[in-house]
Amino acid sequence: MANEKEVILSVKDLAVTFGSGRKAFTAVQDVNFDVYKGETFSLVGESGSGKTTIGRAIIRINPASKGEIHFKGKKISGKISKELDQWVVRNIQMVFQDPSASLNDRATIDYIVSEGLYNFHLYKDEEDRHRKISEAIESVGLLPEHLTRYPHEFSGGQRQRIGIARAMVMEPELLIADEPISALDVSIRAQVLNLLKEFQRKRDLTIVFVAHDLSVVRFISDRIAVIHKGRIVELAETEELFKHSLHPYTKSLLAAVPMPDPQIEKNKQLIVYDADQHDYSVDKPSFQEILPGHFIWANEAEMAEYRKQIEEQDRN
Amino acid sequence: MEEREVILSAKDVEVKFRVRDRILTAIRGISLDIYKGETIAIVGESGSGKSVFTKTFTGMLEVNGDITNGTIMFEGKDLTKLKKDKDWEGIRGKRISTVFQDPMTSLNPVRTIGYQISEVIVKHQKKSKAEAKQMAIELMKQVGIVNAENRYDDYPFQYSGGMRQRIVIAIALACRPDILICDEPTTALDVTIQAQILKLIKDLQKEYGFTTVYITHDLGVVANVADRVAVMYAGQIVEIGTAEEVFYKPAHPYTWALLSSLPQLGVKGEDLYAITGTPPSLYDKVIGDAFAPRNPYAMKIDFEEEPPMFKITDTHFAKTWLLDPRAPKAEPPKAIRNLHERLLEITDERGDYHG
Numbered sequence: 001m002a003n004e005k006e007v008i009l010s011v012k013d014l015a016v017t018f019g020s021g022r023k024a025f026t027a028v029q030d031v032n033f034d035v036y037k038g039e040t041f042s043l044v045g046e047s048g049s050g051k052t053t054i055g056r057a058i059i060r061i062n063p064a065s066k067g068e069i070h071f072k073g074k075k076i077s078g079k080i081s082k083e084l085d086q087w088v089v090r091n092i093q094m095v096f097q098d099p100s101a102s103l104n105d106r107a108t109i110d111y112i113v114s115e116g117l118y119n120f121h122l123y124k125d126e127e128d129r130h131r132k133i134s135e136a137i138e139s140v141g142l143l144p145e146h147l148t149r150y151p152h153e154f155s156g157g158q159r160q161r162i163g164i165a166r167a168m169v170m171e172p173e174l175l176i177a178d179e180p181i182s183a184l185d186v187s188i189r190a191q192v193l194n195l196l197k198e199f200q201r202k203r204d205l206t207i208v209f210v211a212h213d214l215s216v217v218r219f220i221s222d223r224i225a226v227i228h229k230g231r232i233v234e235l236a237e238t239e240e241l242f243k244h245s246l247h248p249y250t251k252s253l254l255a256a257v258p259m260p261d262p263q264i265e266k267n268k269q270l271i272v273y274d275a276d277q278h279d280y281s282v283d284k285p286s287f288q289e290i291l292p293g294h295f296i297w298a299n300e301a302e303m304a305e306y307r308k309q310i311e312e313q314d315r316n
Numbered sequence: 317m318e319e320r321e322v323i324l325s326a327k328d329v330e331v332k333f334r335v336r337d338r339i340l341t342a343i344r345g346i347s348l349d350i351y352k353g354e355t356i357a358i359v360g361e362s363g364s365g366k367s368v369f370t371k372t373f374t375g376m377l378e379v380n381g382d383i384t385n386g387t388i389m390f391e392g393k394d395l396t397k398l399k400k401d402k403d404w405e406g407i408r409g410k411r412i413s414t415v416f417q418d419p420m421t422s423l424n425p426v427r428t429i430g431y432q433i434s435e436v437i438v439k440h441q442k443k444s445k446a447e448a449k450q451m452a453i454e455l456m457k458q459v460g461i462v463n464a465e466n467r468y469d470d471y472p473f474q475y476s477g478g479m480r481q482r483i484v485i486a487i488a489l490a491c492r493p494d495i496l497i498c499d500e501p502t503t504a505l506d507v508t509i510q511a512q513i514l515k516l517i518k519d520l521q522k523e524y525g526f527t528t529v530y531i532t533h534d535l536g537v538v539a540n541v542a543d544r545v546a547v548m549y550a551g552q553i554v555e556i557g558t559a560e561e562v563f564y565k566p567a568h569p570y571t572w573a574l575l576s577s578l579p580q581l582g583v584k585g586e587d588l589y590a591i592t593g594t595p596p597s598l599y600d601k602v603i604g605d606a607f608a609p610r611n612p613y614a615m616k617i618d619f620e621e622e623p624p625m626f627k628i629t630d631t632h633f634a635k636t637w638l639l640d641p642r643a644p645k646a647e648p649p650k651a652i653r654n655l656h657e658r659l660l661e662i663t664d665e666r667g668d669y670h671g
Contacts, residue, residue, distance in 0.1 A: 046506035047477075155594065185361045186533050190577040190590035197587070212506060215536070219579035219588070242662075242669040256511040258536020259667060260578050261659045262559040265540040268667035270511050 005036035008206050009174060013067035016053050027053045028230040032287055035206060042209040042217045045227035055176045055210045059092050090120060093167035097179035099159035103151040109162055110147040113137060116170045136169035140195060157188030161195065168199060178210045193220060214257045218242065226250045236294040244313055246296055246306045249273045320351040323494060323527050329386035331368055340598050342368045344551040350527060357530040357538040360548035363595060366531045370497050374408040410440045413488035417500035419480035423472040429483055430468035436490040455486040460516060478509035492524060499531045514540055535578060539563060547571050550595050550606035557632030564656055566648060567634035569613045576651045589651055605637065613638060613646050
């Protein structure tokens with residue numbers, strides 16, 4: 001099944017290091033994954049795990065210090081030509097977490113949504129530009145008359161939709177959504193999630209979704225990569241990950257997701273993950289495929305242990 | 317149900333804010349009895365007034381806000397009558413403490429952790445500095461700070477977010493309060509840390525026997541901690557009941573909408589239930605049921621007359637005309653009927669996921 005899918009984005013051995021010399025801090029390392037066209041691929045982890053850094057490395061905000069990123073077969077990491085850089089900006093767009101910080105307060109919605117079009121002259125004439133941004137703003141459920149207003153006149157949910165309109169007006173093939181709903185009210189979250197899903201259906205959009213909330217991720221993603229301290233510790237299709245969660249960190253994350261059910265919640269056991277439980281002194285770990293499409297960061301002894309666990313889980 | 321001791325009783329509380337030349341009615345008549353030793357969660361979206369309501373318990377309303385009606389009885393005293401900071405001494409921070417959302421801003425960045433805990437003990441319990449230090453270290457251990465003696469002189473920036481929130485809890489508990497108000501205590505924290513903090517508060521409650529009031533928008537957190545749940549909308553409690561009643565037999569369309577929009581209940585490939593529109597402006601007088609314009613179940617009367625609290629059981633009440641005997645029968649949305657059974661298809665009774 002996986003073979004038929006077209007790989008749109010490929011990340012190989014990625015590492016991102018901030019600072020240099022003795023102050024150097026490696027935020028992410030040994031990151032390997034492919035994203036297929038039209039899917040939603042989620043990066044999950046807690047704050048400081050490096051999930052956002054990976055997203056930002058893809059759109060070239062954070063330079064990769066090691067490894068390569070390929071988009072539609074072209075290498076887009078490291079030094080690239082100006083044309084290629086522009087092509088990346090046009091085709092990969094990002095939606096940021098905080099809709100009040102990511103929109104220019106002193107610009108009208110008209111300018112904010114058009115900025116990308118201006119930068120790349122992606123319109124024939126003024127009429128064409130207006131048609132494009134009106135379509136974009138309507139596609140996120142706002143009205144063309146909103147275009148003359150300023151960001152502060154909108155609610156958080158509306159601002160996030162403006163952020164999505166600004167990204168989608170570029171007609172990108174890949175959208176990186178960095179915690180797009182965590183700053184929003186519960187009642188608004190569903191609207192924004194539905195909107196992203198709708199774009200995916202209508203435009204065959206590929207989404208890399210960065211989040212910490214597994215309940216949201218489970219609903220929206222086709223595949224999930226769990227990140228801990230800058231490393232992907234487990235990667236699998238969504239259902240597979242929930243069925244056969246193997247890495248102890250994944251397990252603690254799953255157990256921590258609150259369920260809206262008092263009986264289940266009150267019976268639940270808390271699992272605390274301790275990174276010291278792995279003994280990697282002799283037997284070195286690597287990123288290995290344990291079941292088709294299911295990868296895990298483990299050494300040989302752990303692999304044997306995890307295989308046993310799968311058998312047990314299947315028996316239940 | 318056996319008679320339970322009421323520790324705090326709010327009646328017809330109304331809070332108004334002066335904003336420039338306009339009056340905003342943030343709390344529109346809330347009556348609530350809080351029982352000794354229970355954990356009650358107040359749920360609602362931002363702007364529903366959940367924080368404002370509990371701030372009246374400790375006299376911490378912003379300067380432009382006033383309690384314009386109602387009483388809040390605590391230990392025979394009407395808290396609405398207390399005006400000056402001096403009147404609040406002995407109650408605020410001592411009998412009723414608050415844990416705020418953001419541990420970054422509720423700690424003083426230029427004072428050591430130890431100083432901030434022992435300060436409270438010296439002030440409220442009239443202990444000597446040395447005694448206070450011993451008690452502070454003991455508290456730090458209780459909230460799970462490893463190596464507490466050595467971390468006593470650390471500054472807040474040397475602590476992680478989860479540890480800082482533990483310190484805030486230690487400070488709040490330093491005076492053995494009767495009521496602990498937790499205002500979104502885990503919203504700024506990671507999920508795994510959130511689970512640990514919730515457990516910590518529960519364990520401490522067992523030990524000290526205080527009453528906990530949670531303020532949150534996260535229904536998962538509510539399910540984890542609450543004995544009773546009050547759902548707030550536009551400055552009123554619209555539904556209140558035991559956690560089981562509110563989750564398994566919700567009666568108000570707003571509660572239905574909140575539950576239905578949870579991604580945990582979403583079906584892959586289908587749209588999530590989304591609440592349309594926005595809450596009403598509380599600058600204007602709200603006519604009828606405040607939720608009516610966003611409510612697909614709204615009837616004509618919802619736009620004309622405010623519904624009363626209808627009694628469903630001895631513990632379960634909801635403020636919706638749907639419960640009037642004359643109303644047509646309305647079924648909750650499909651997504652939340654048999655909520656427990658549906659979630660059990662995803663996990664087992666202990667929350668472990670199955671395939």
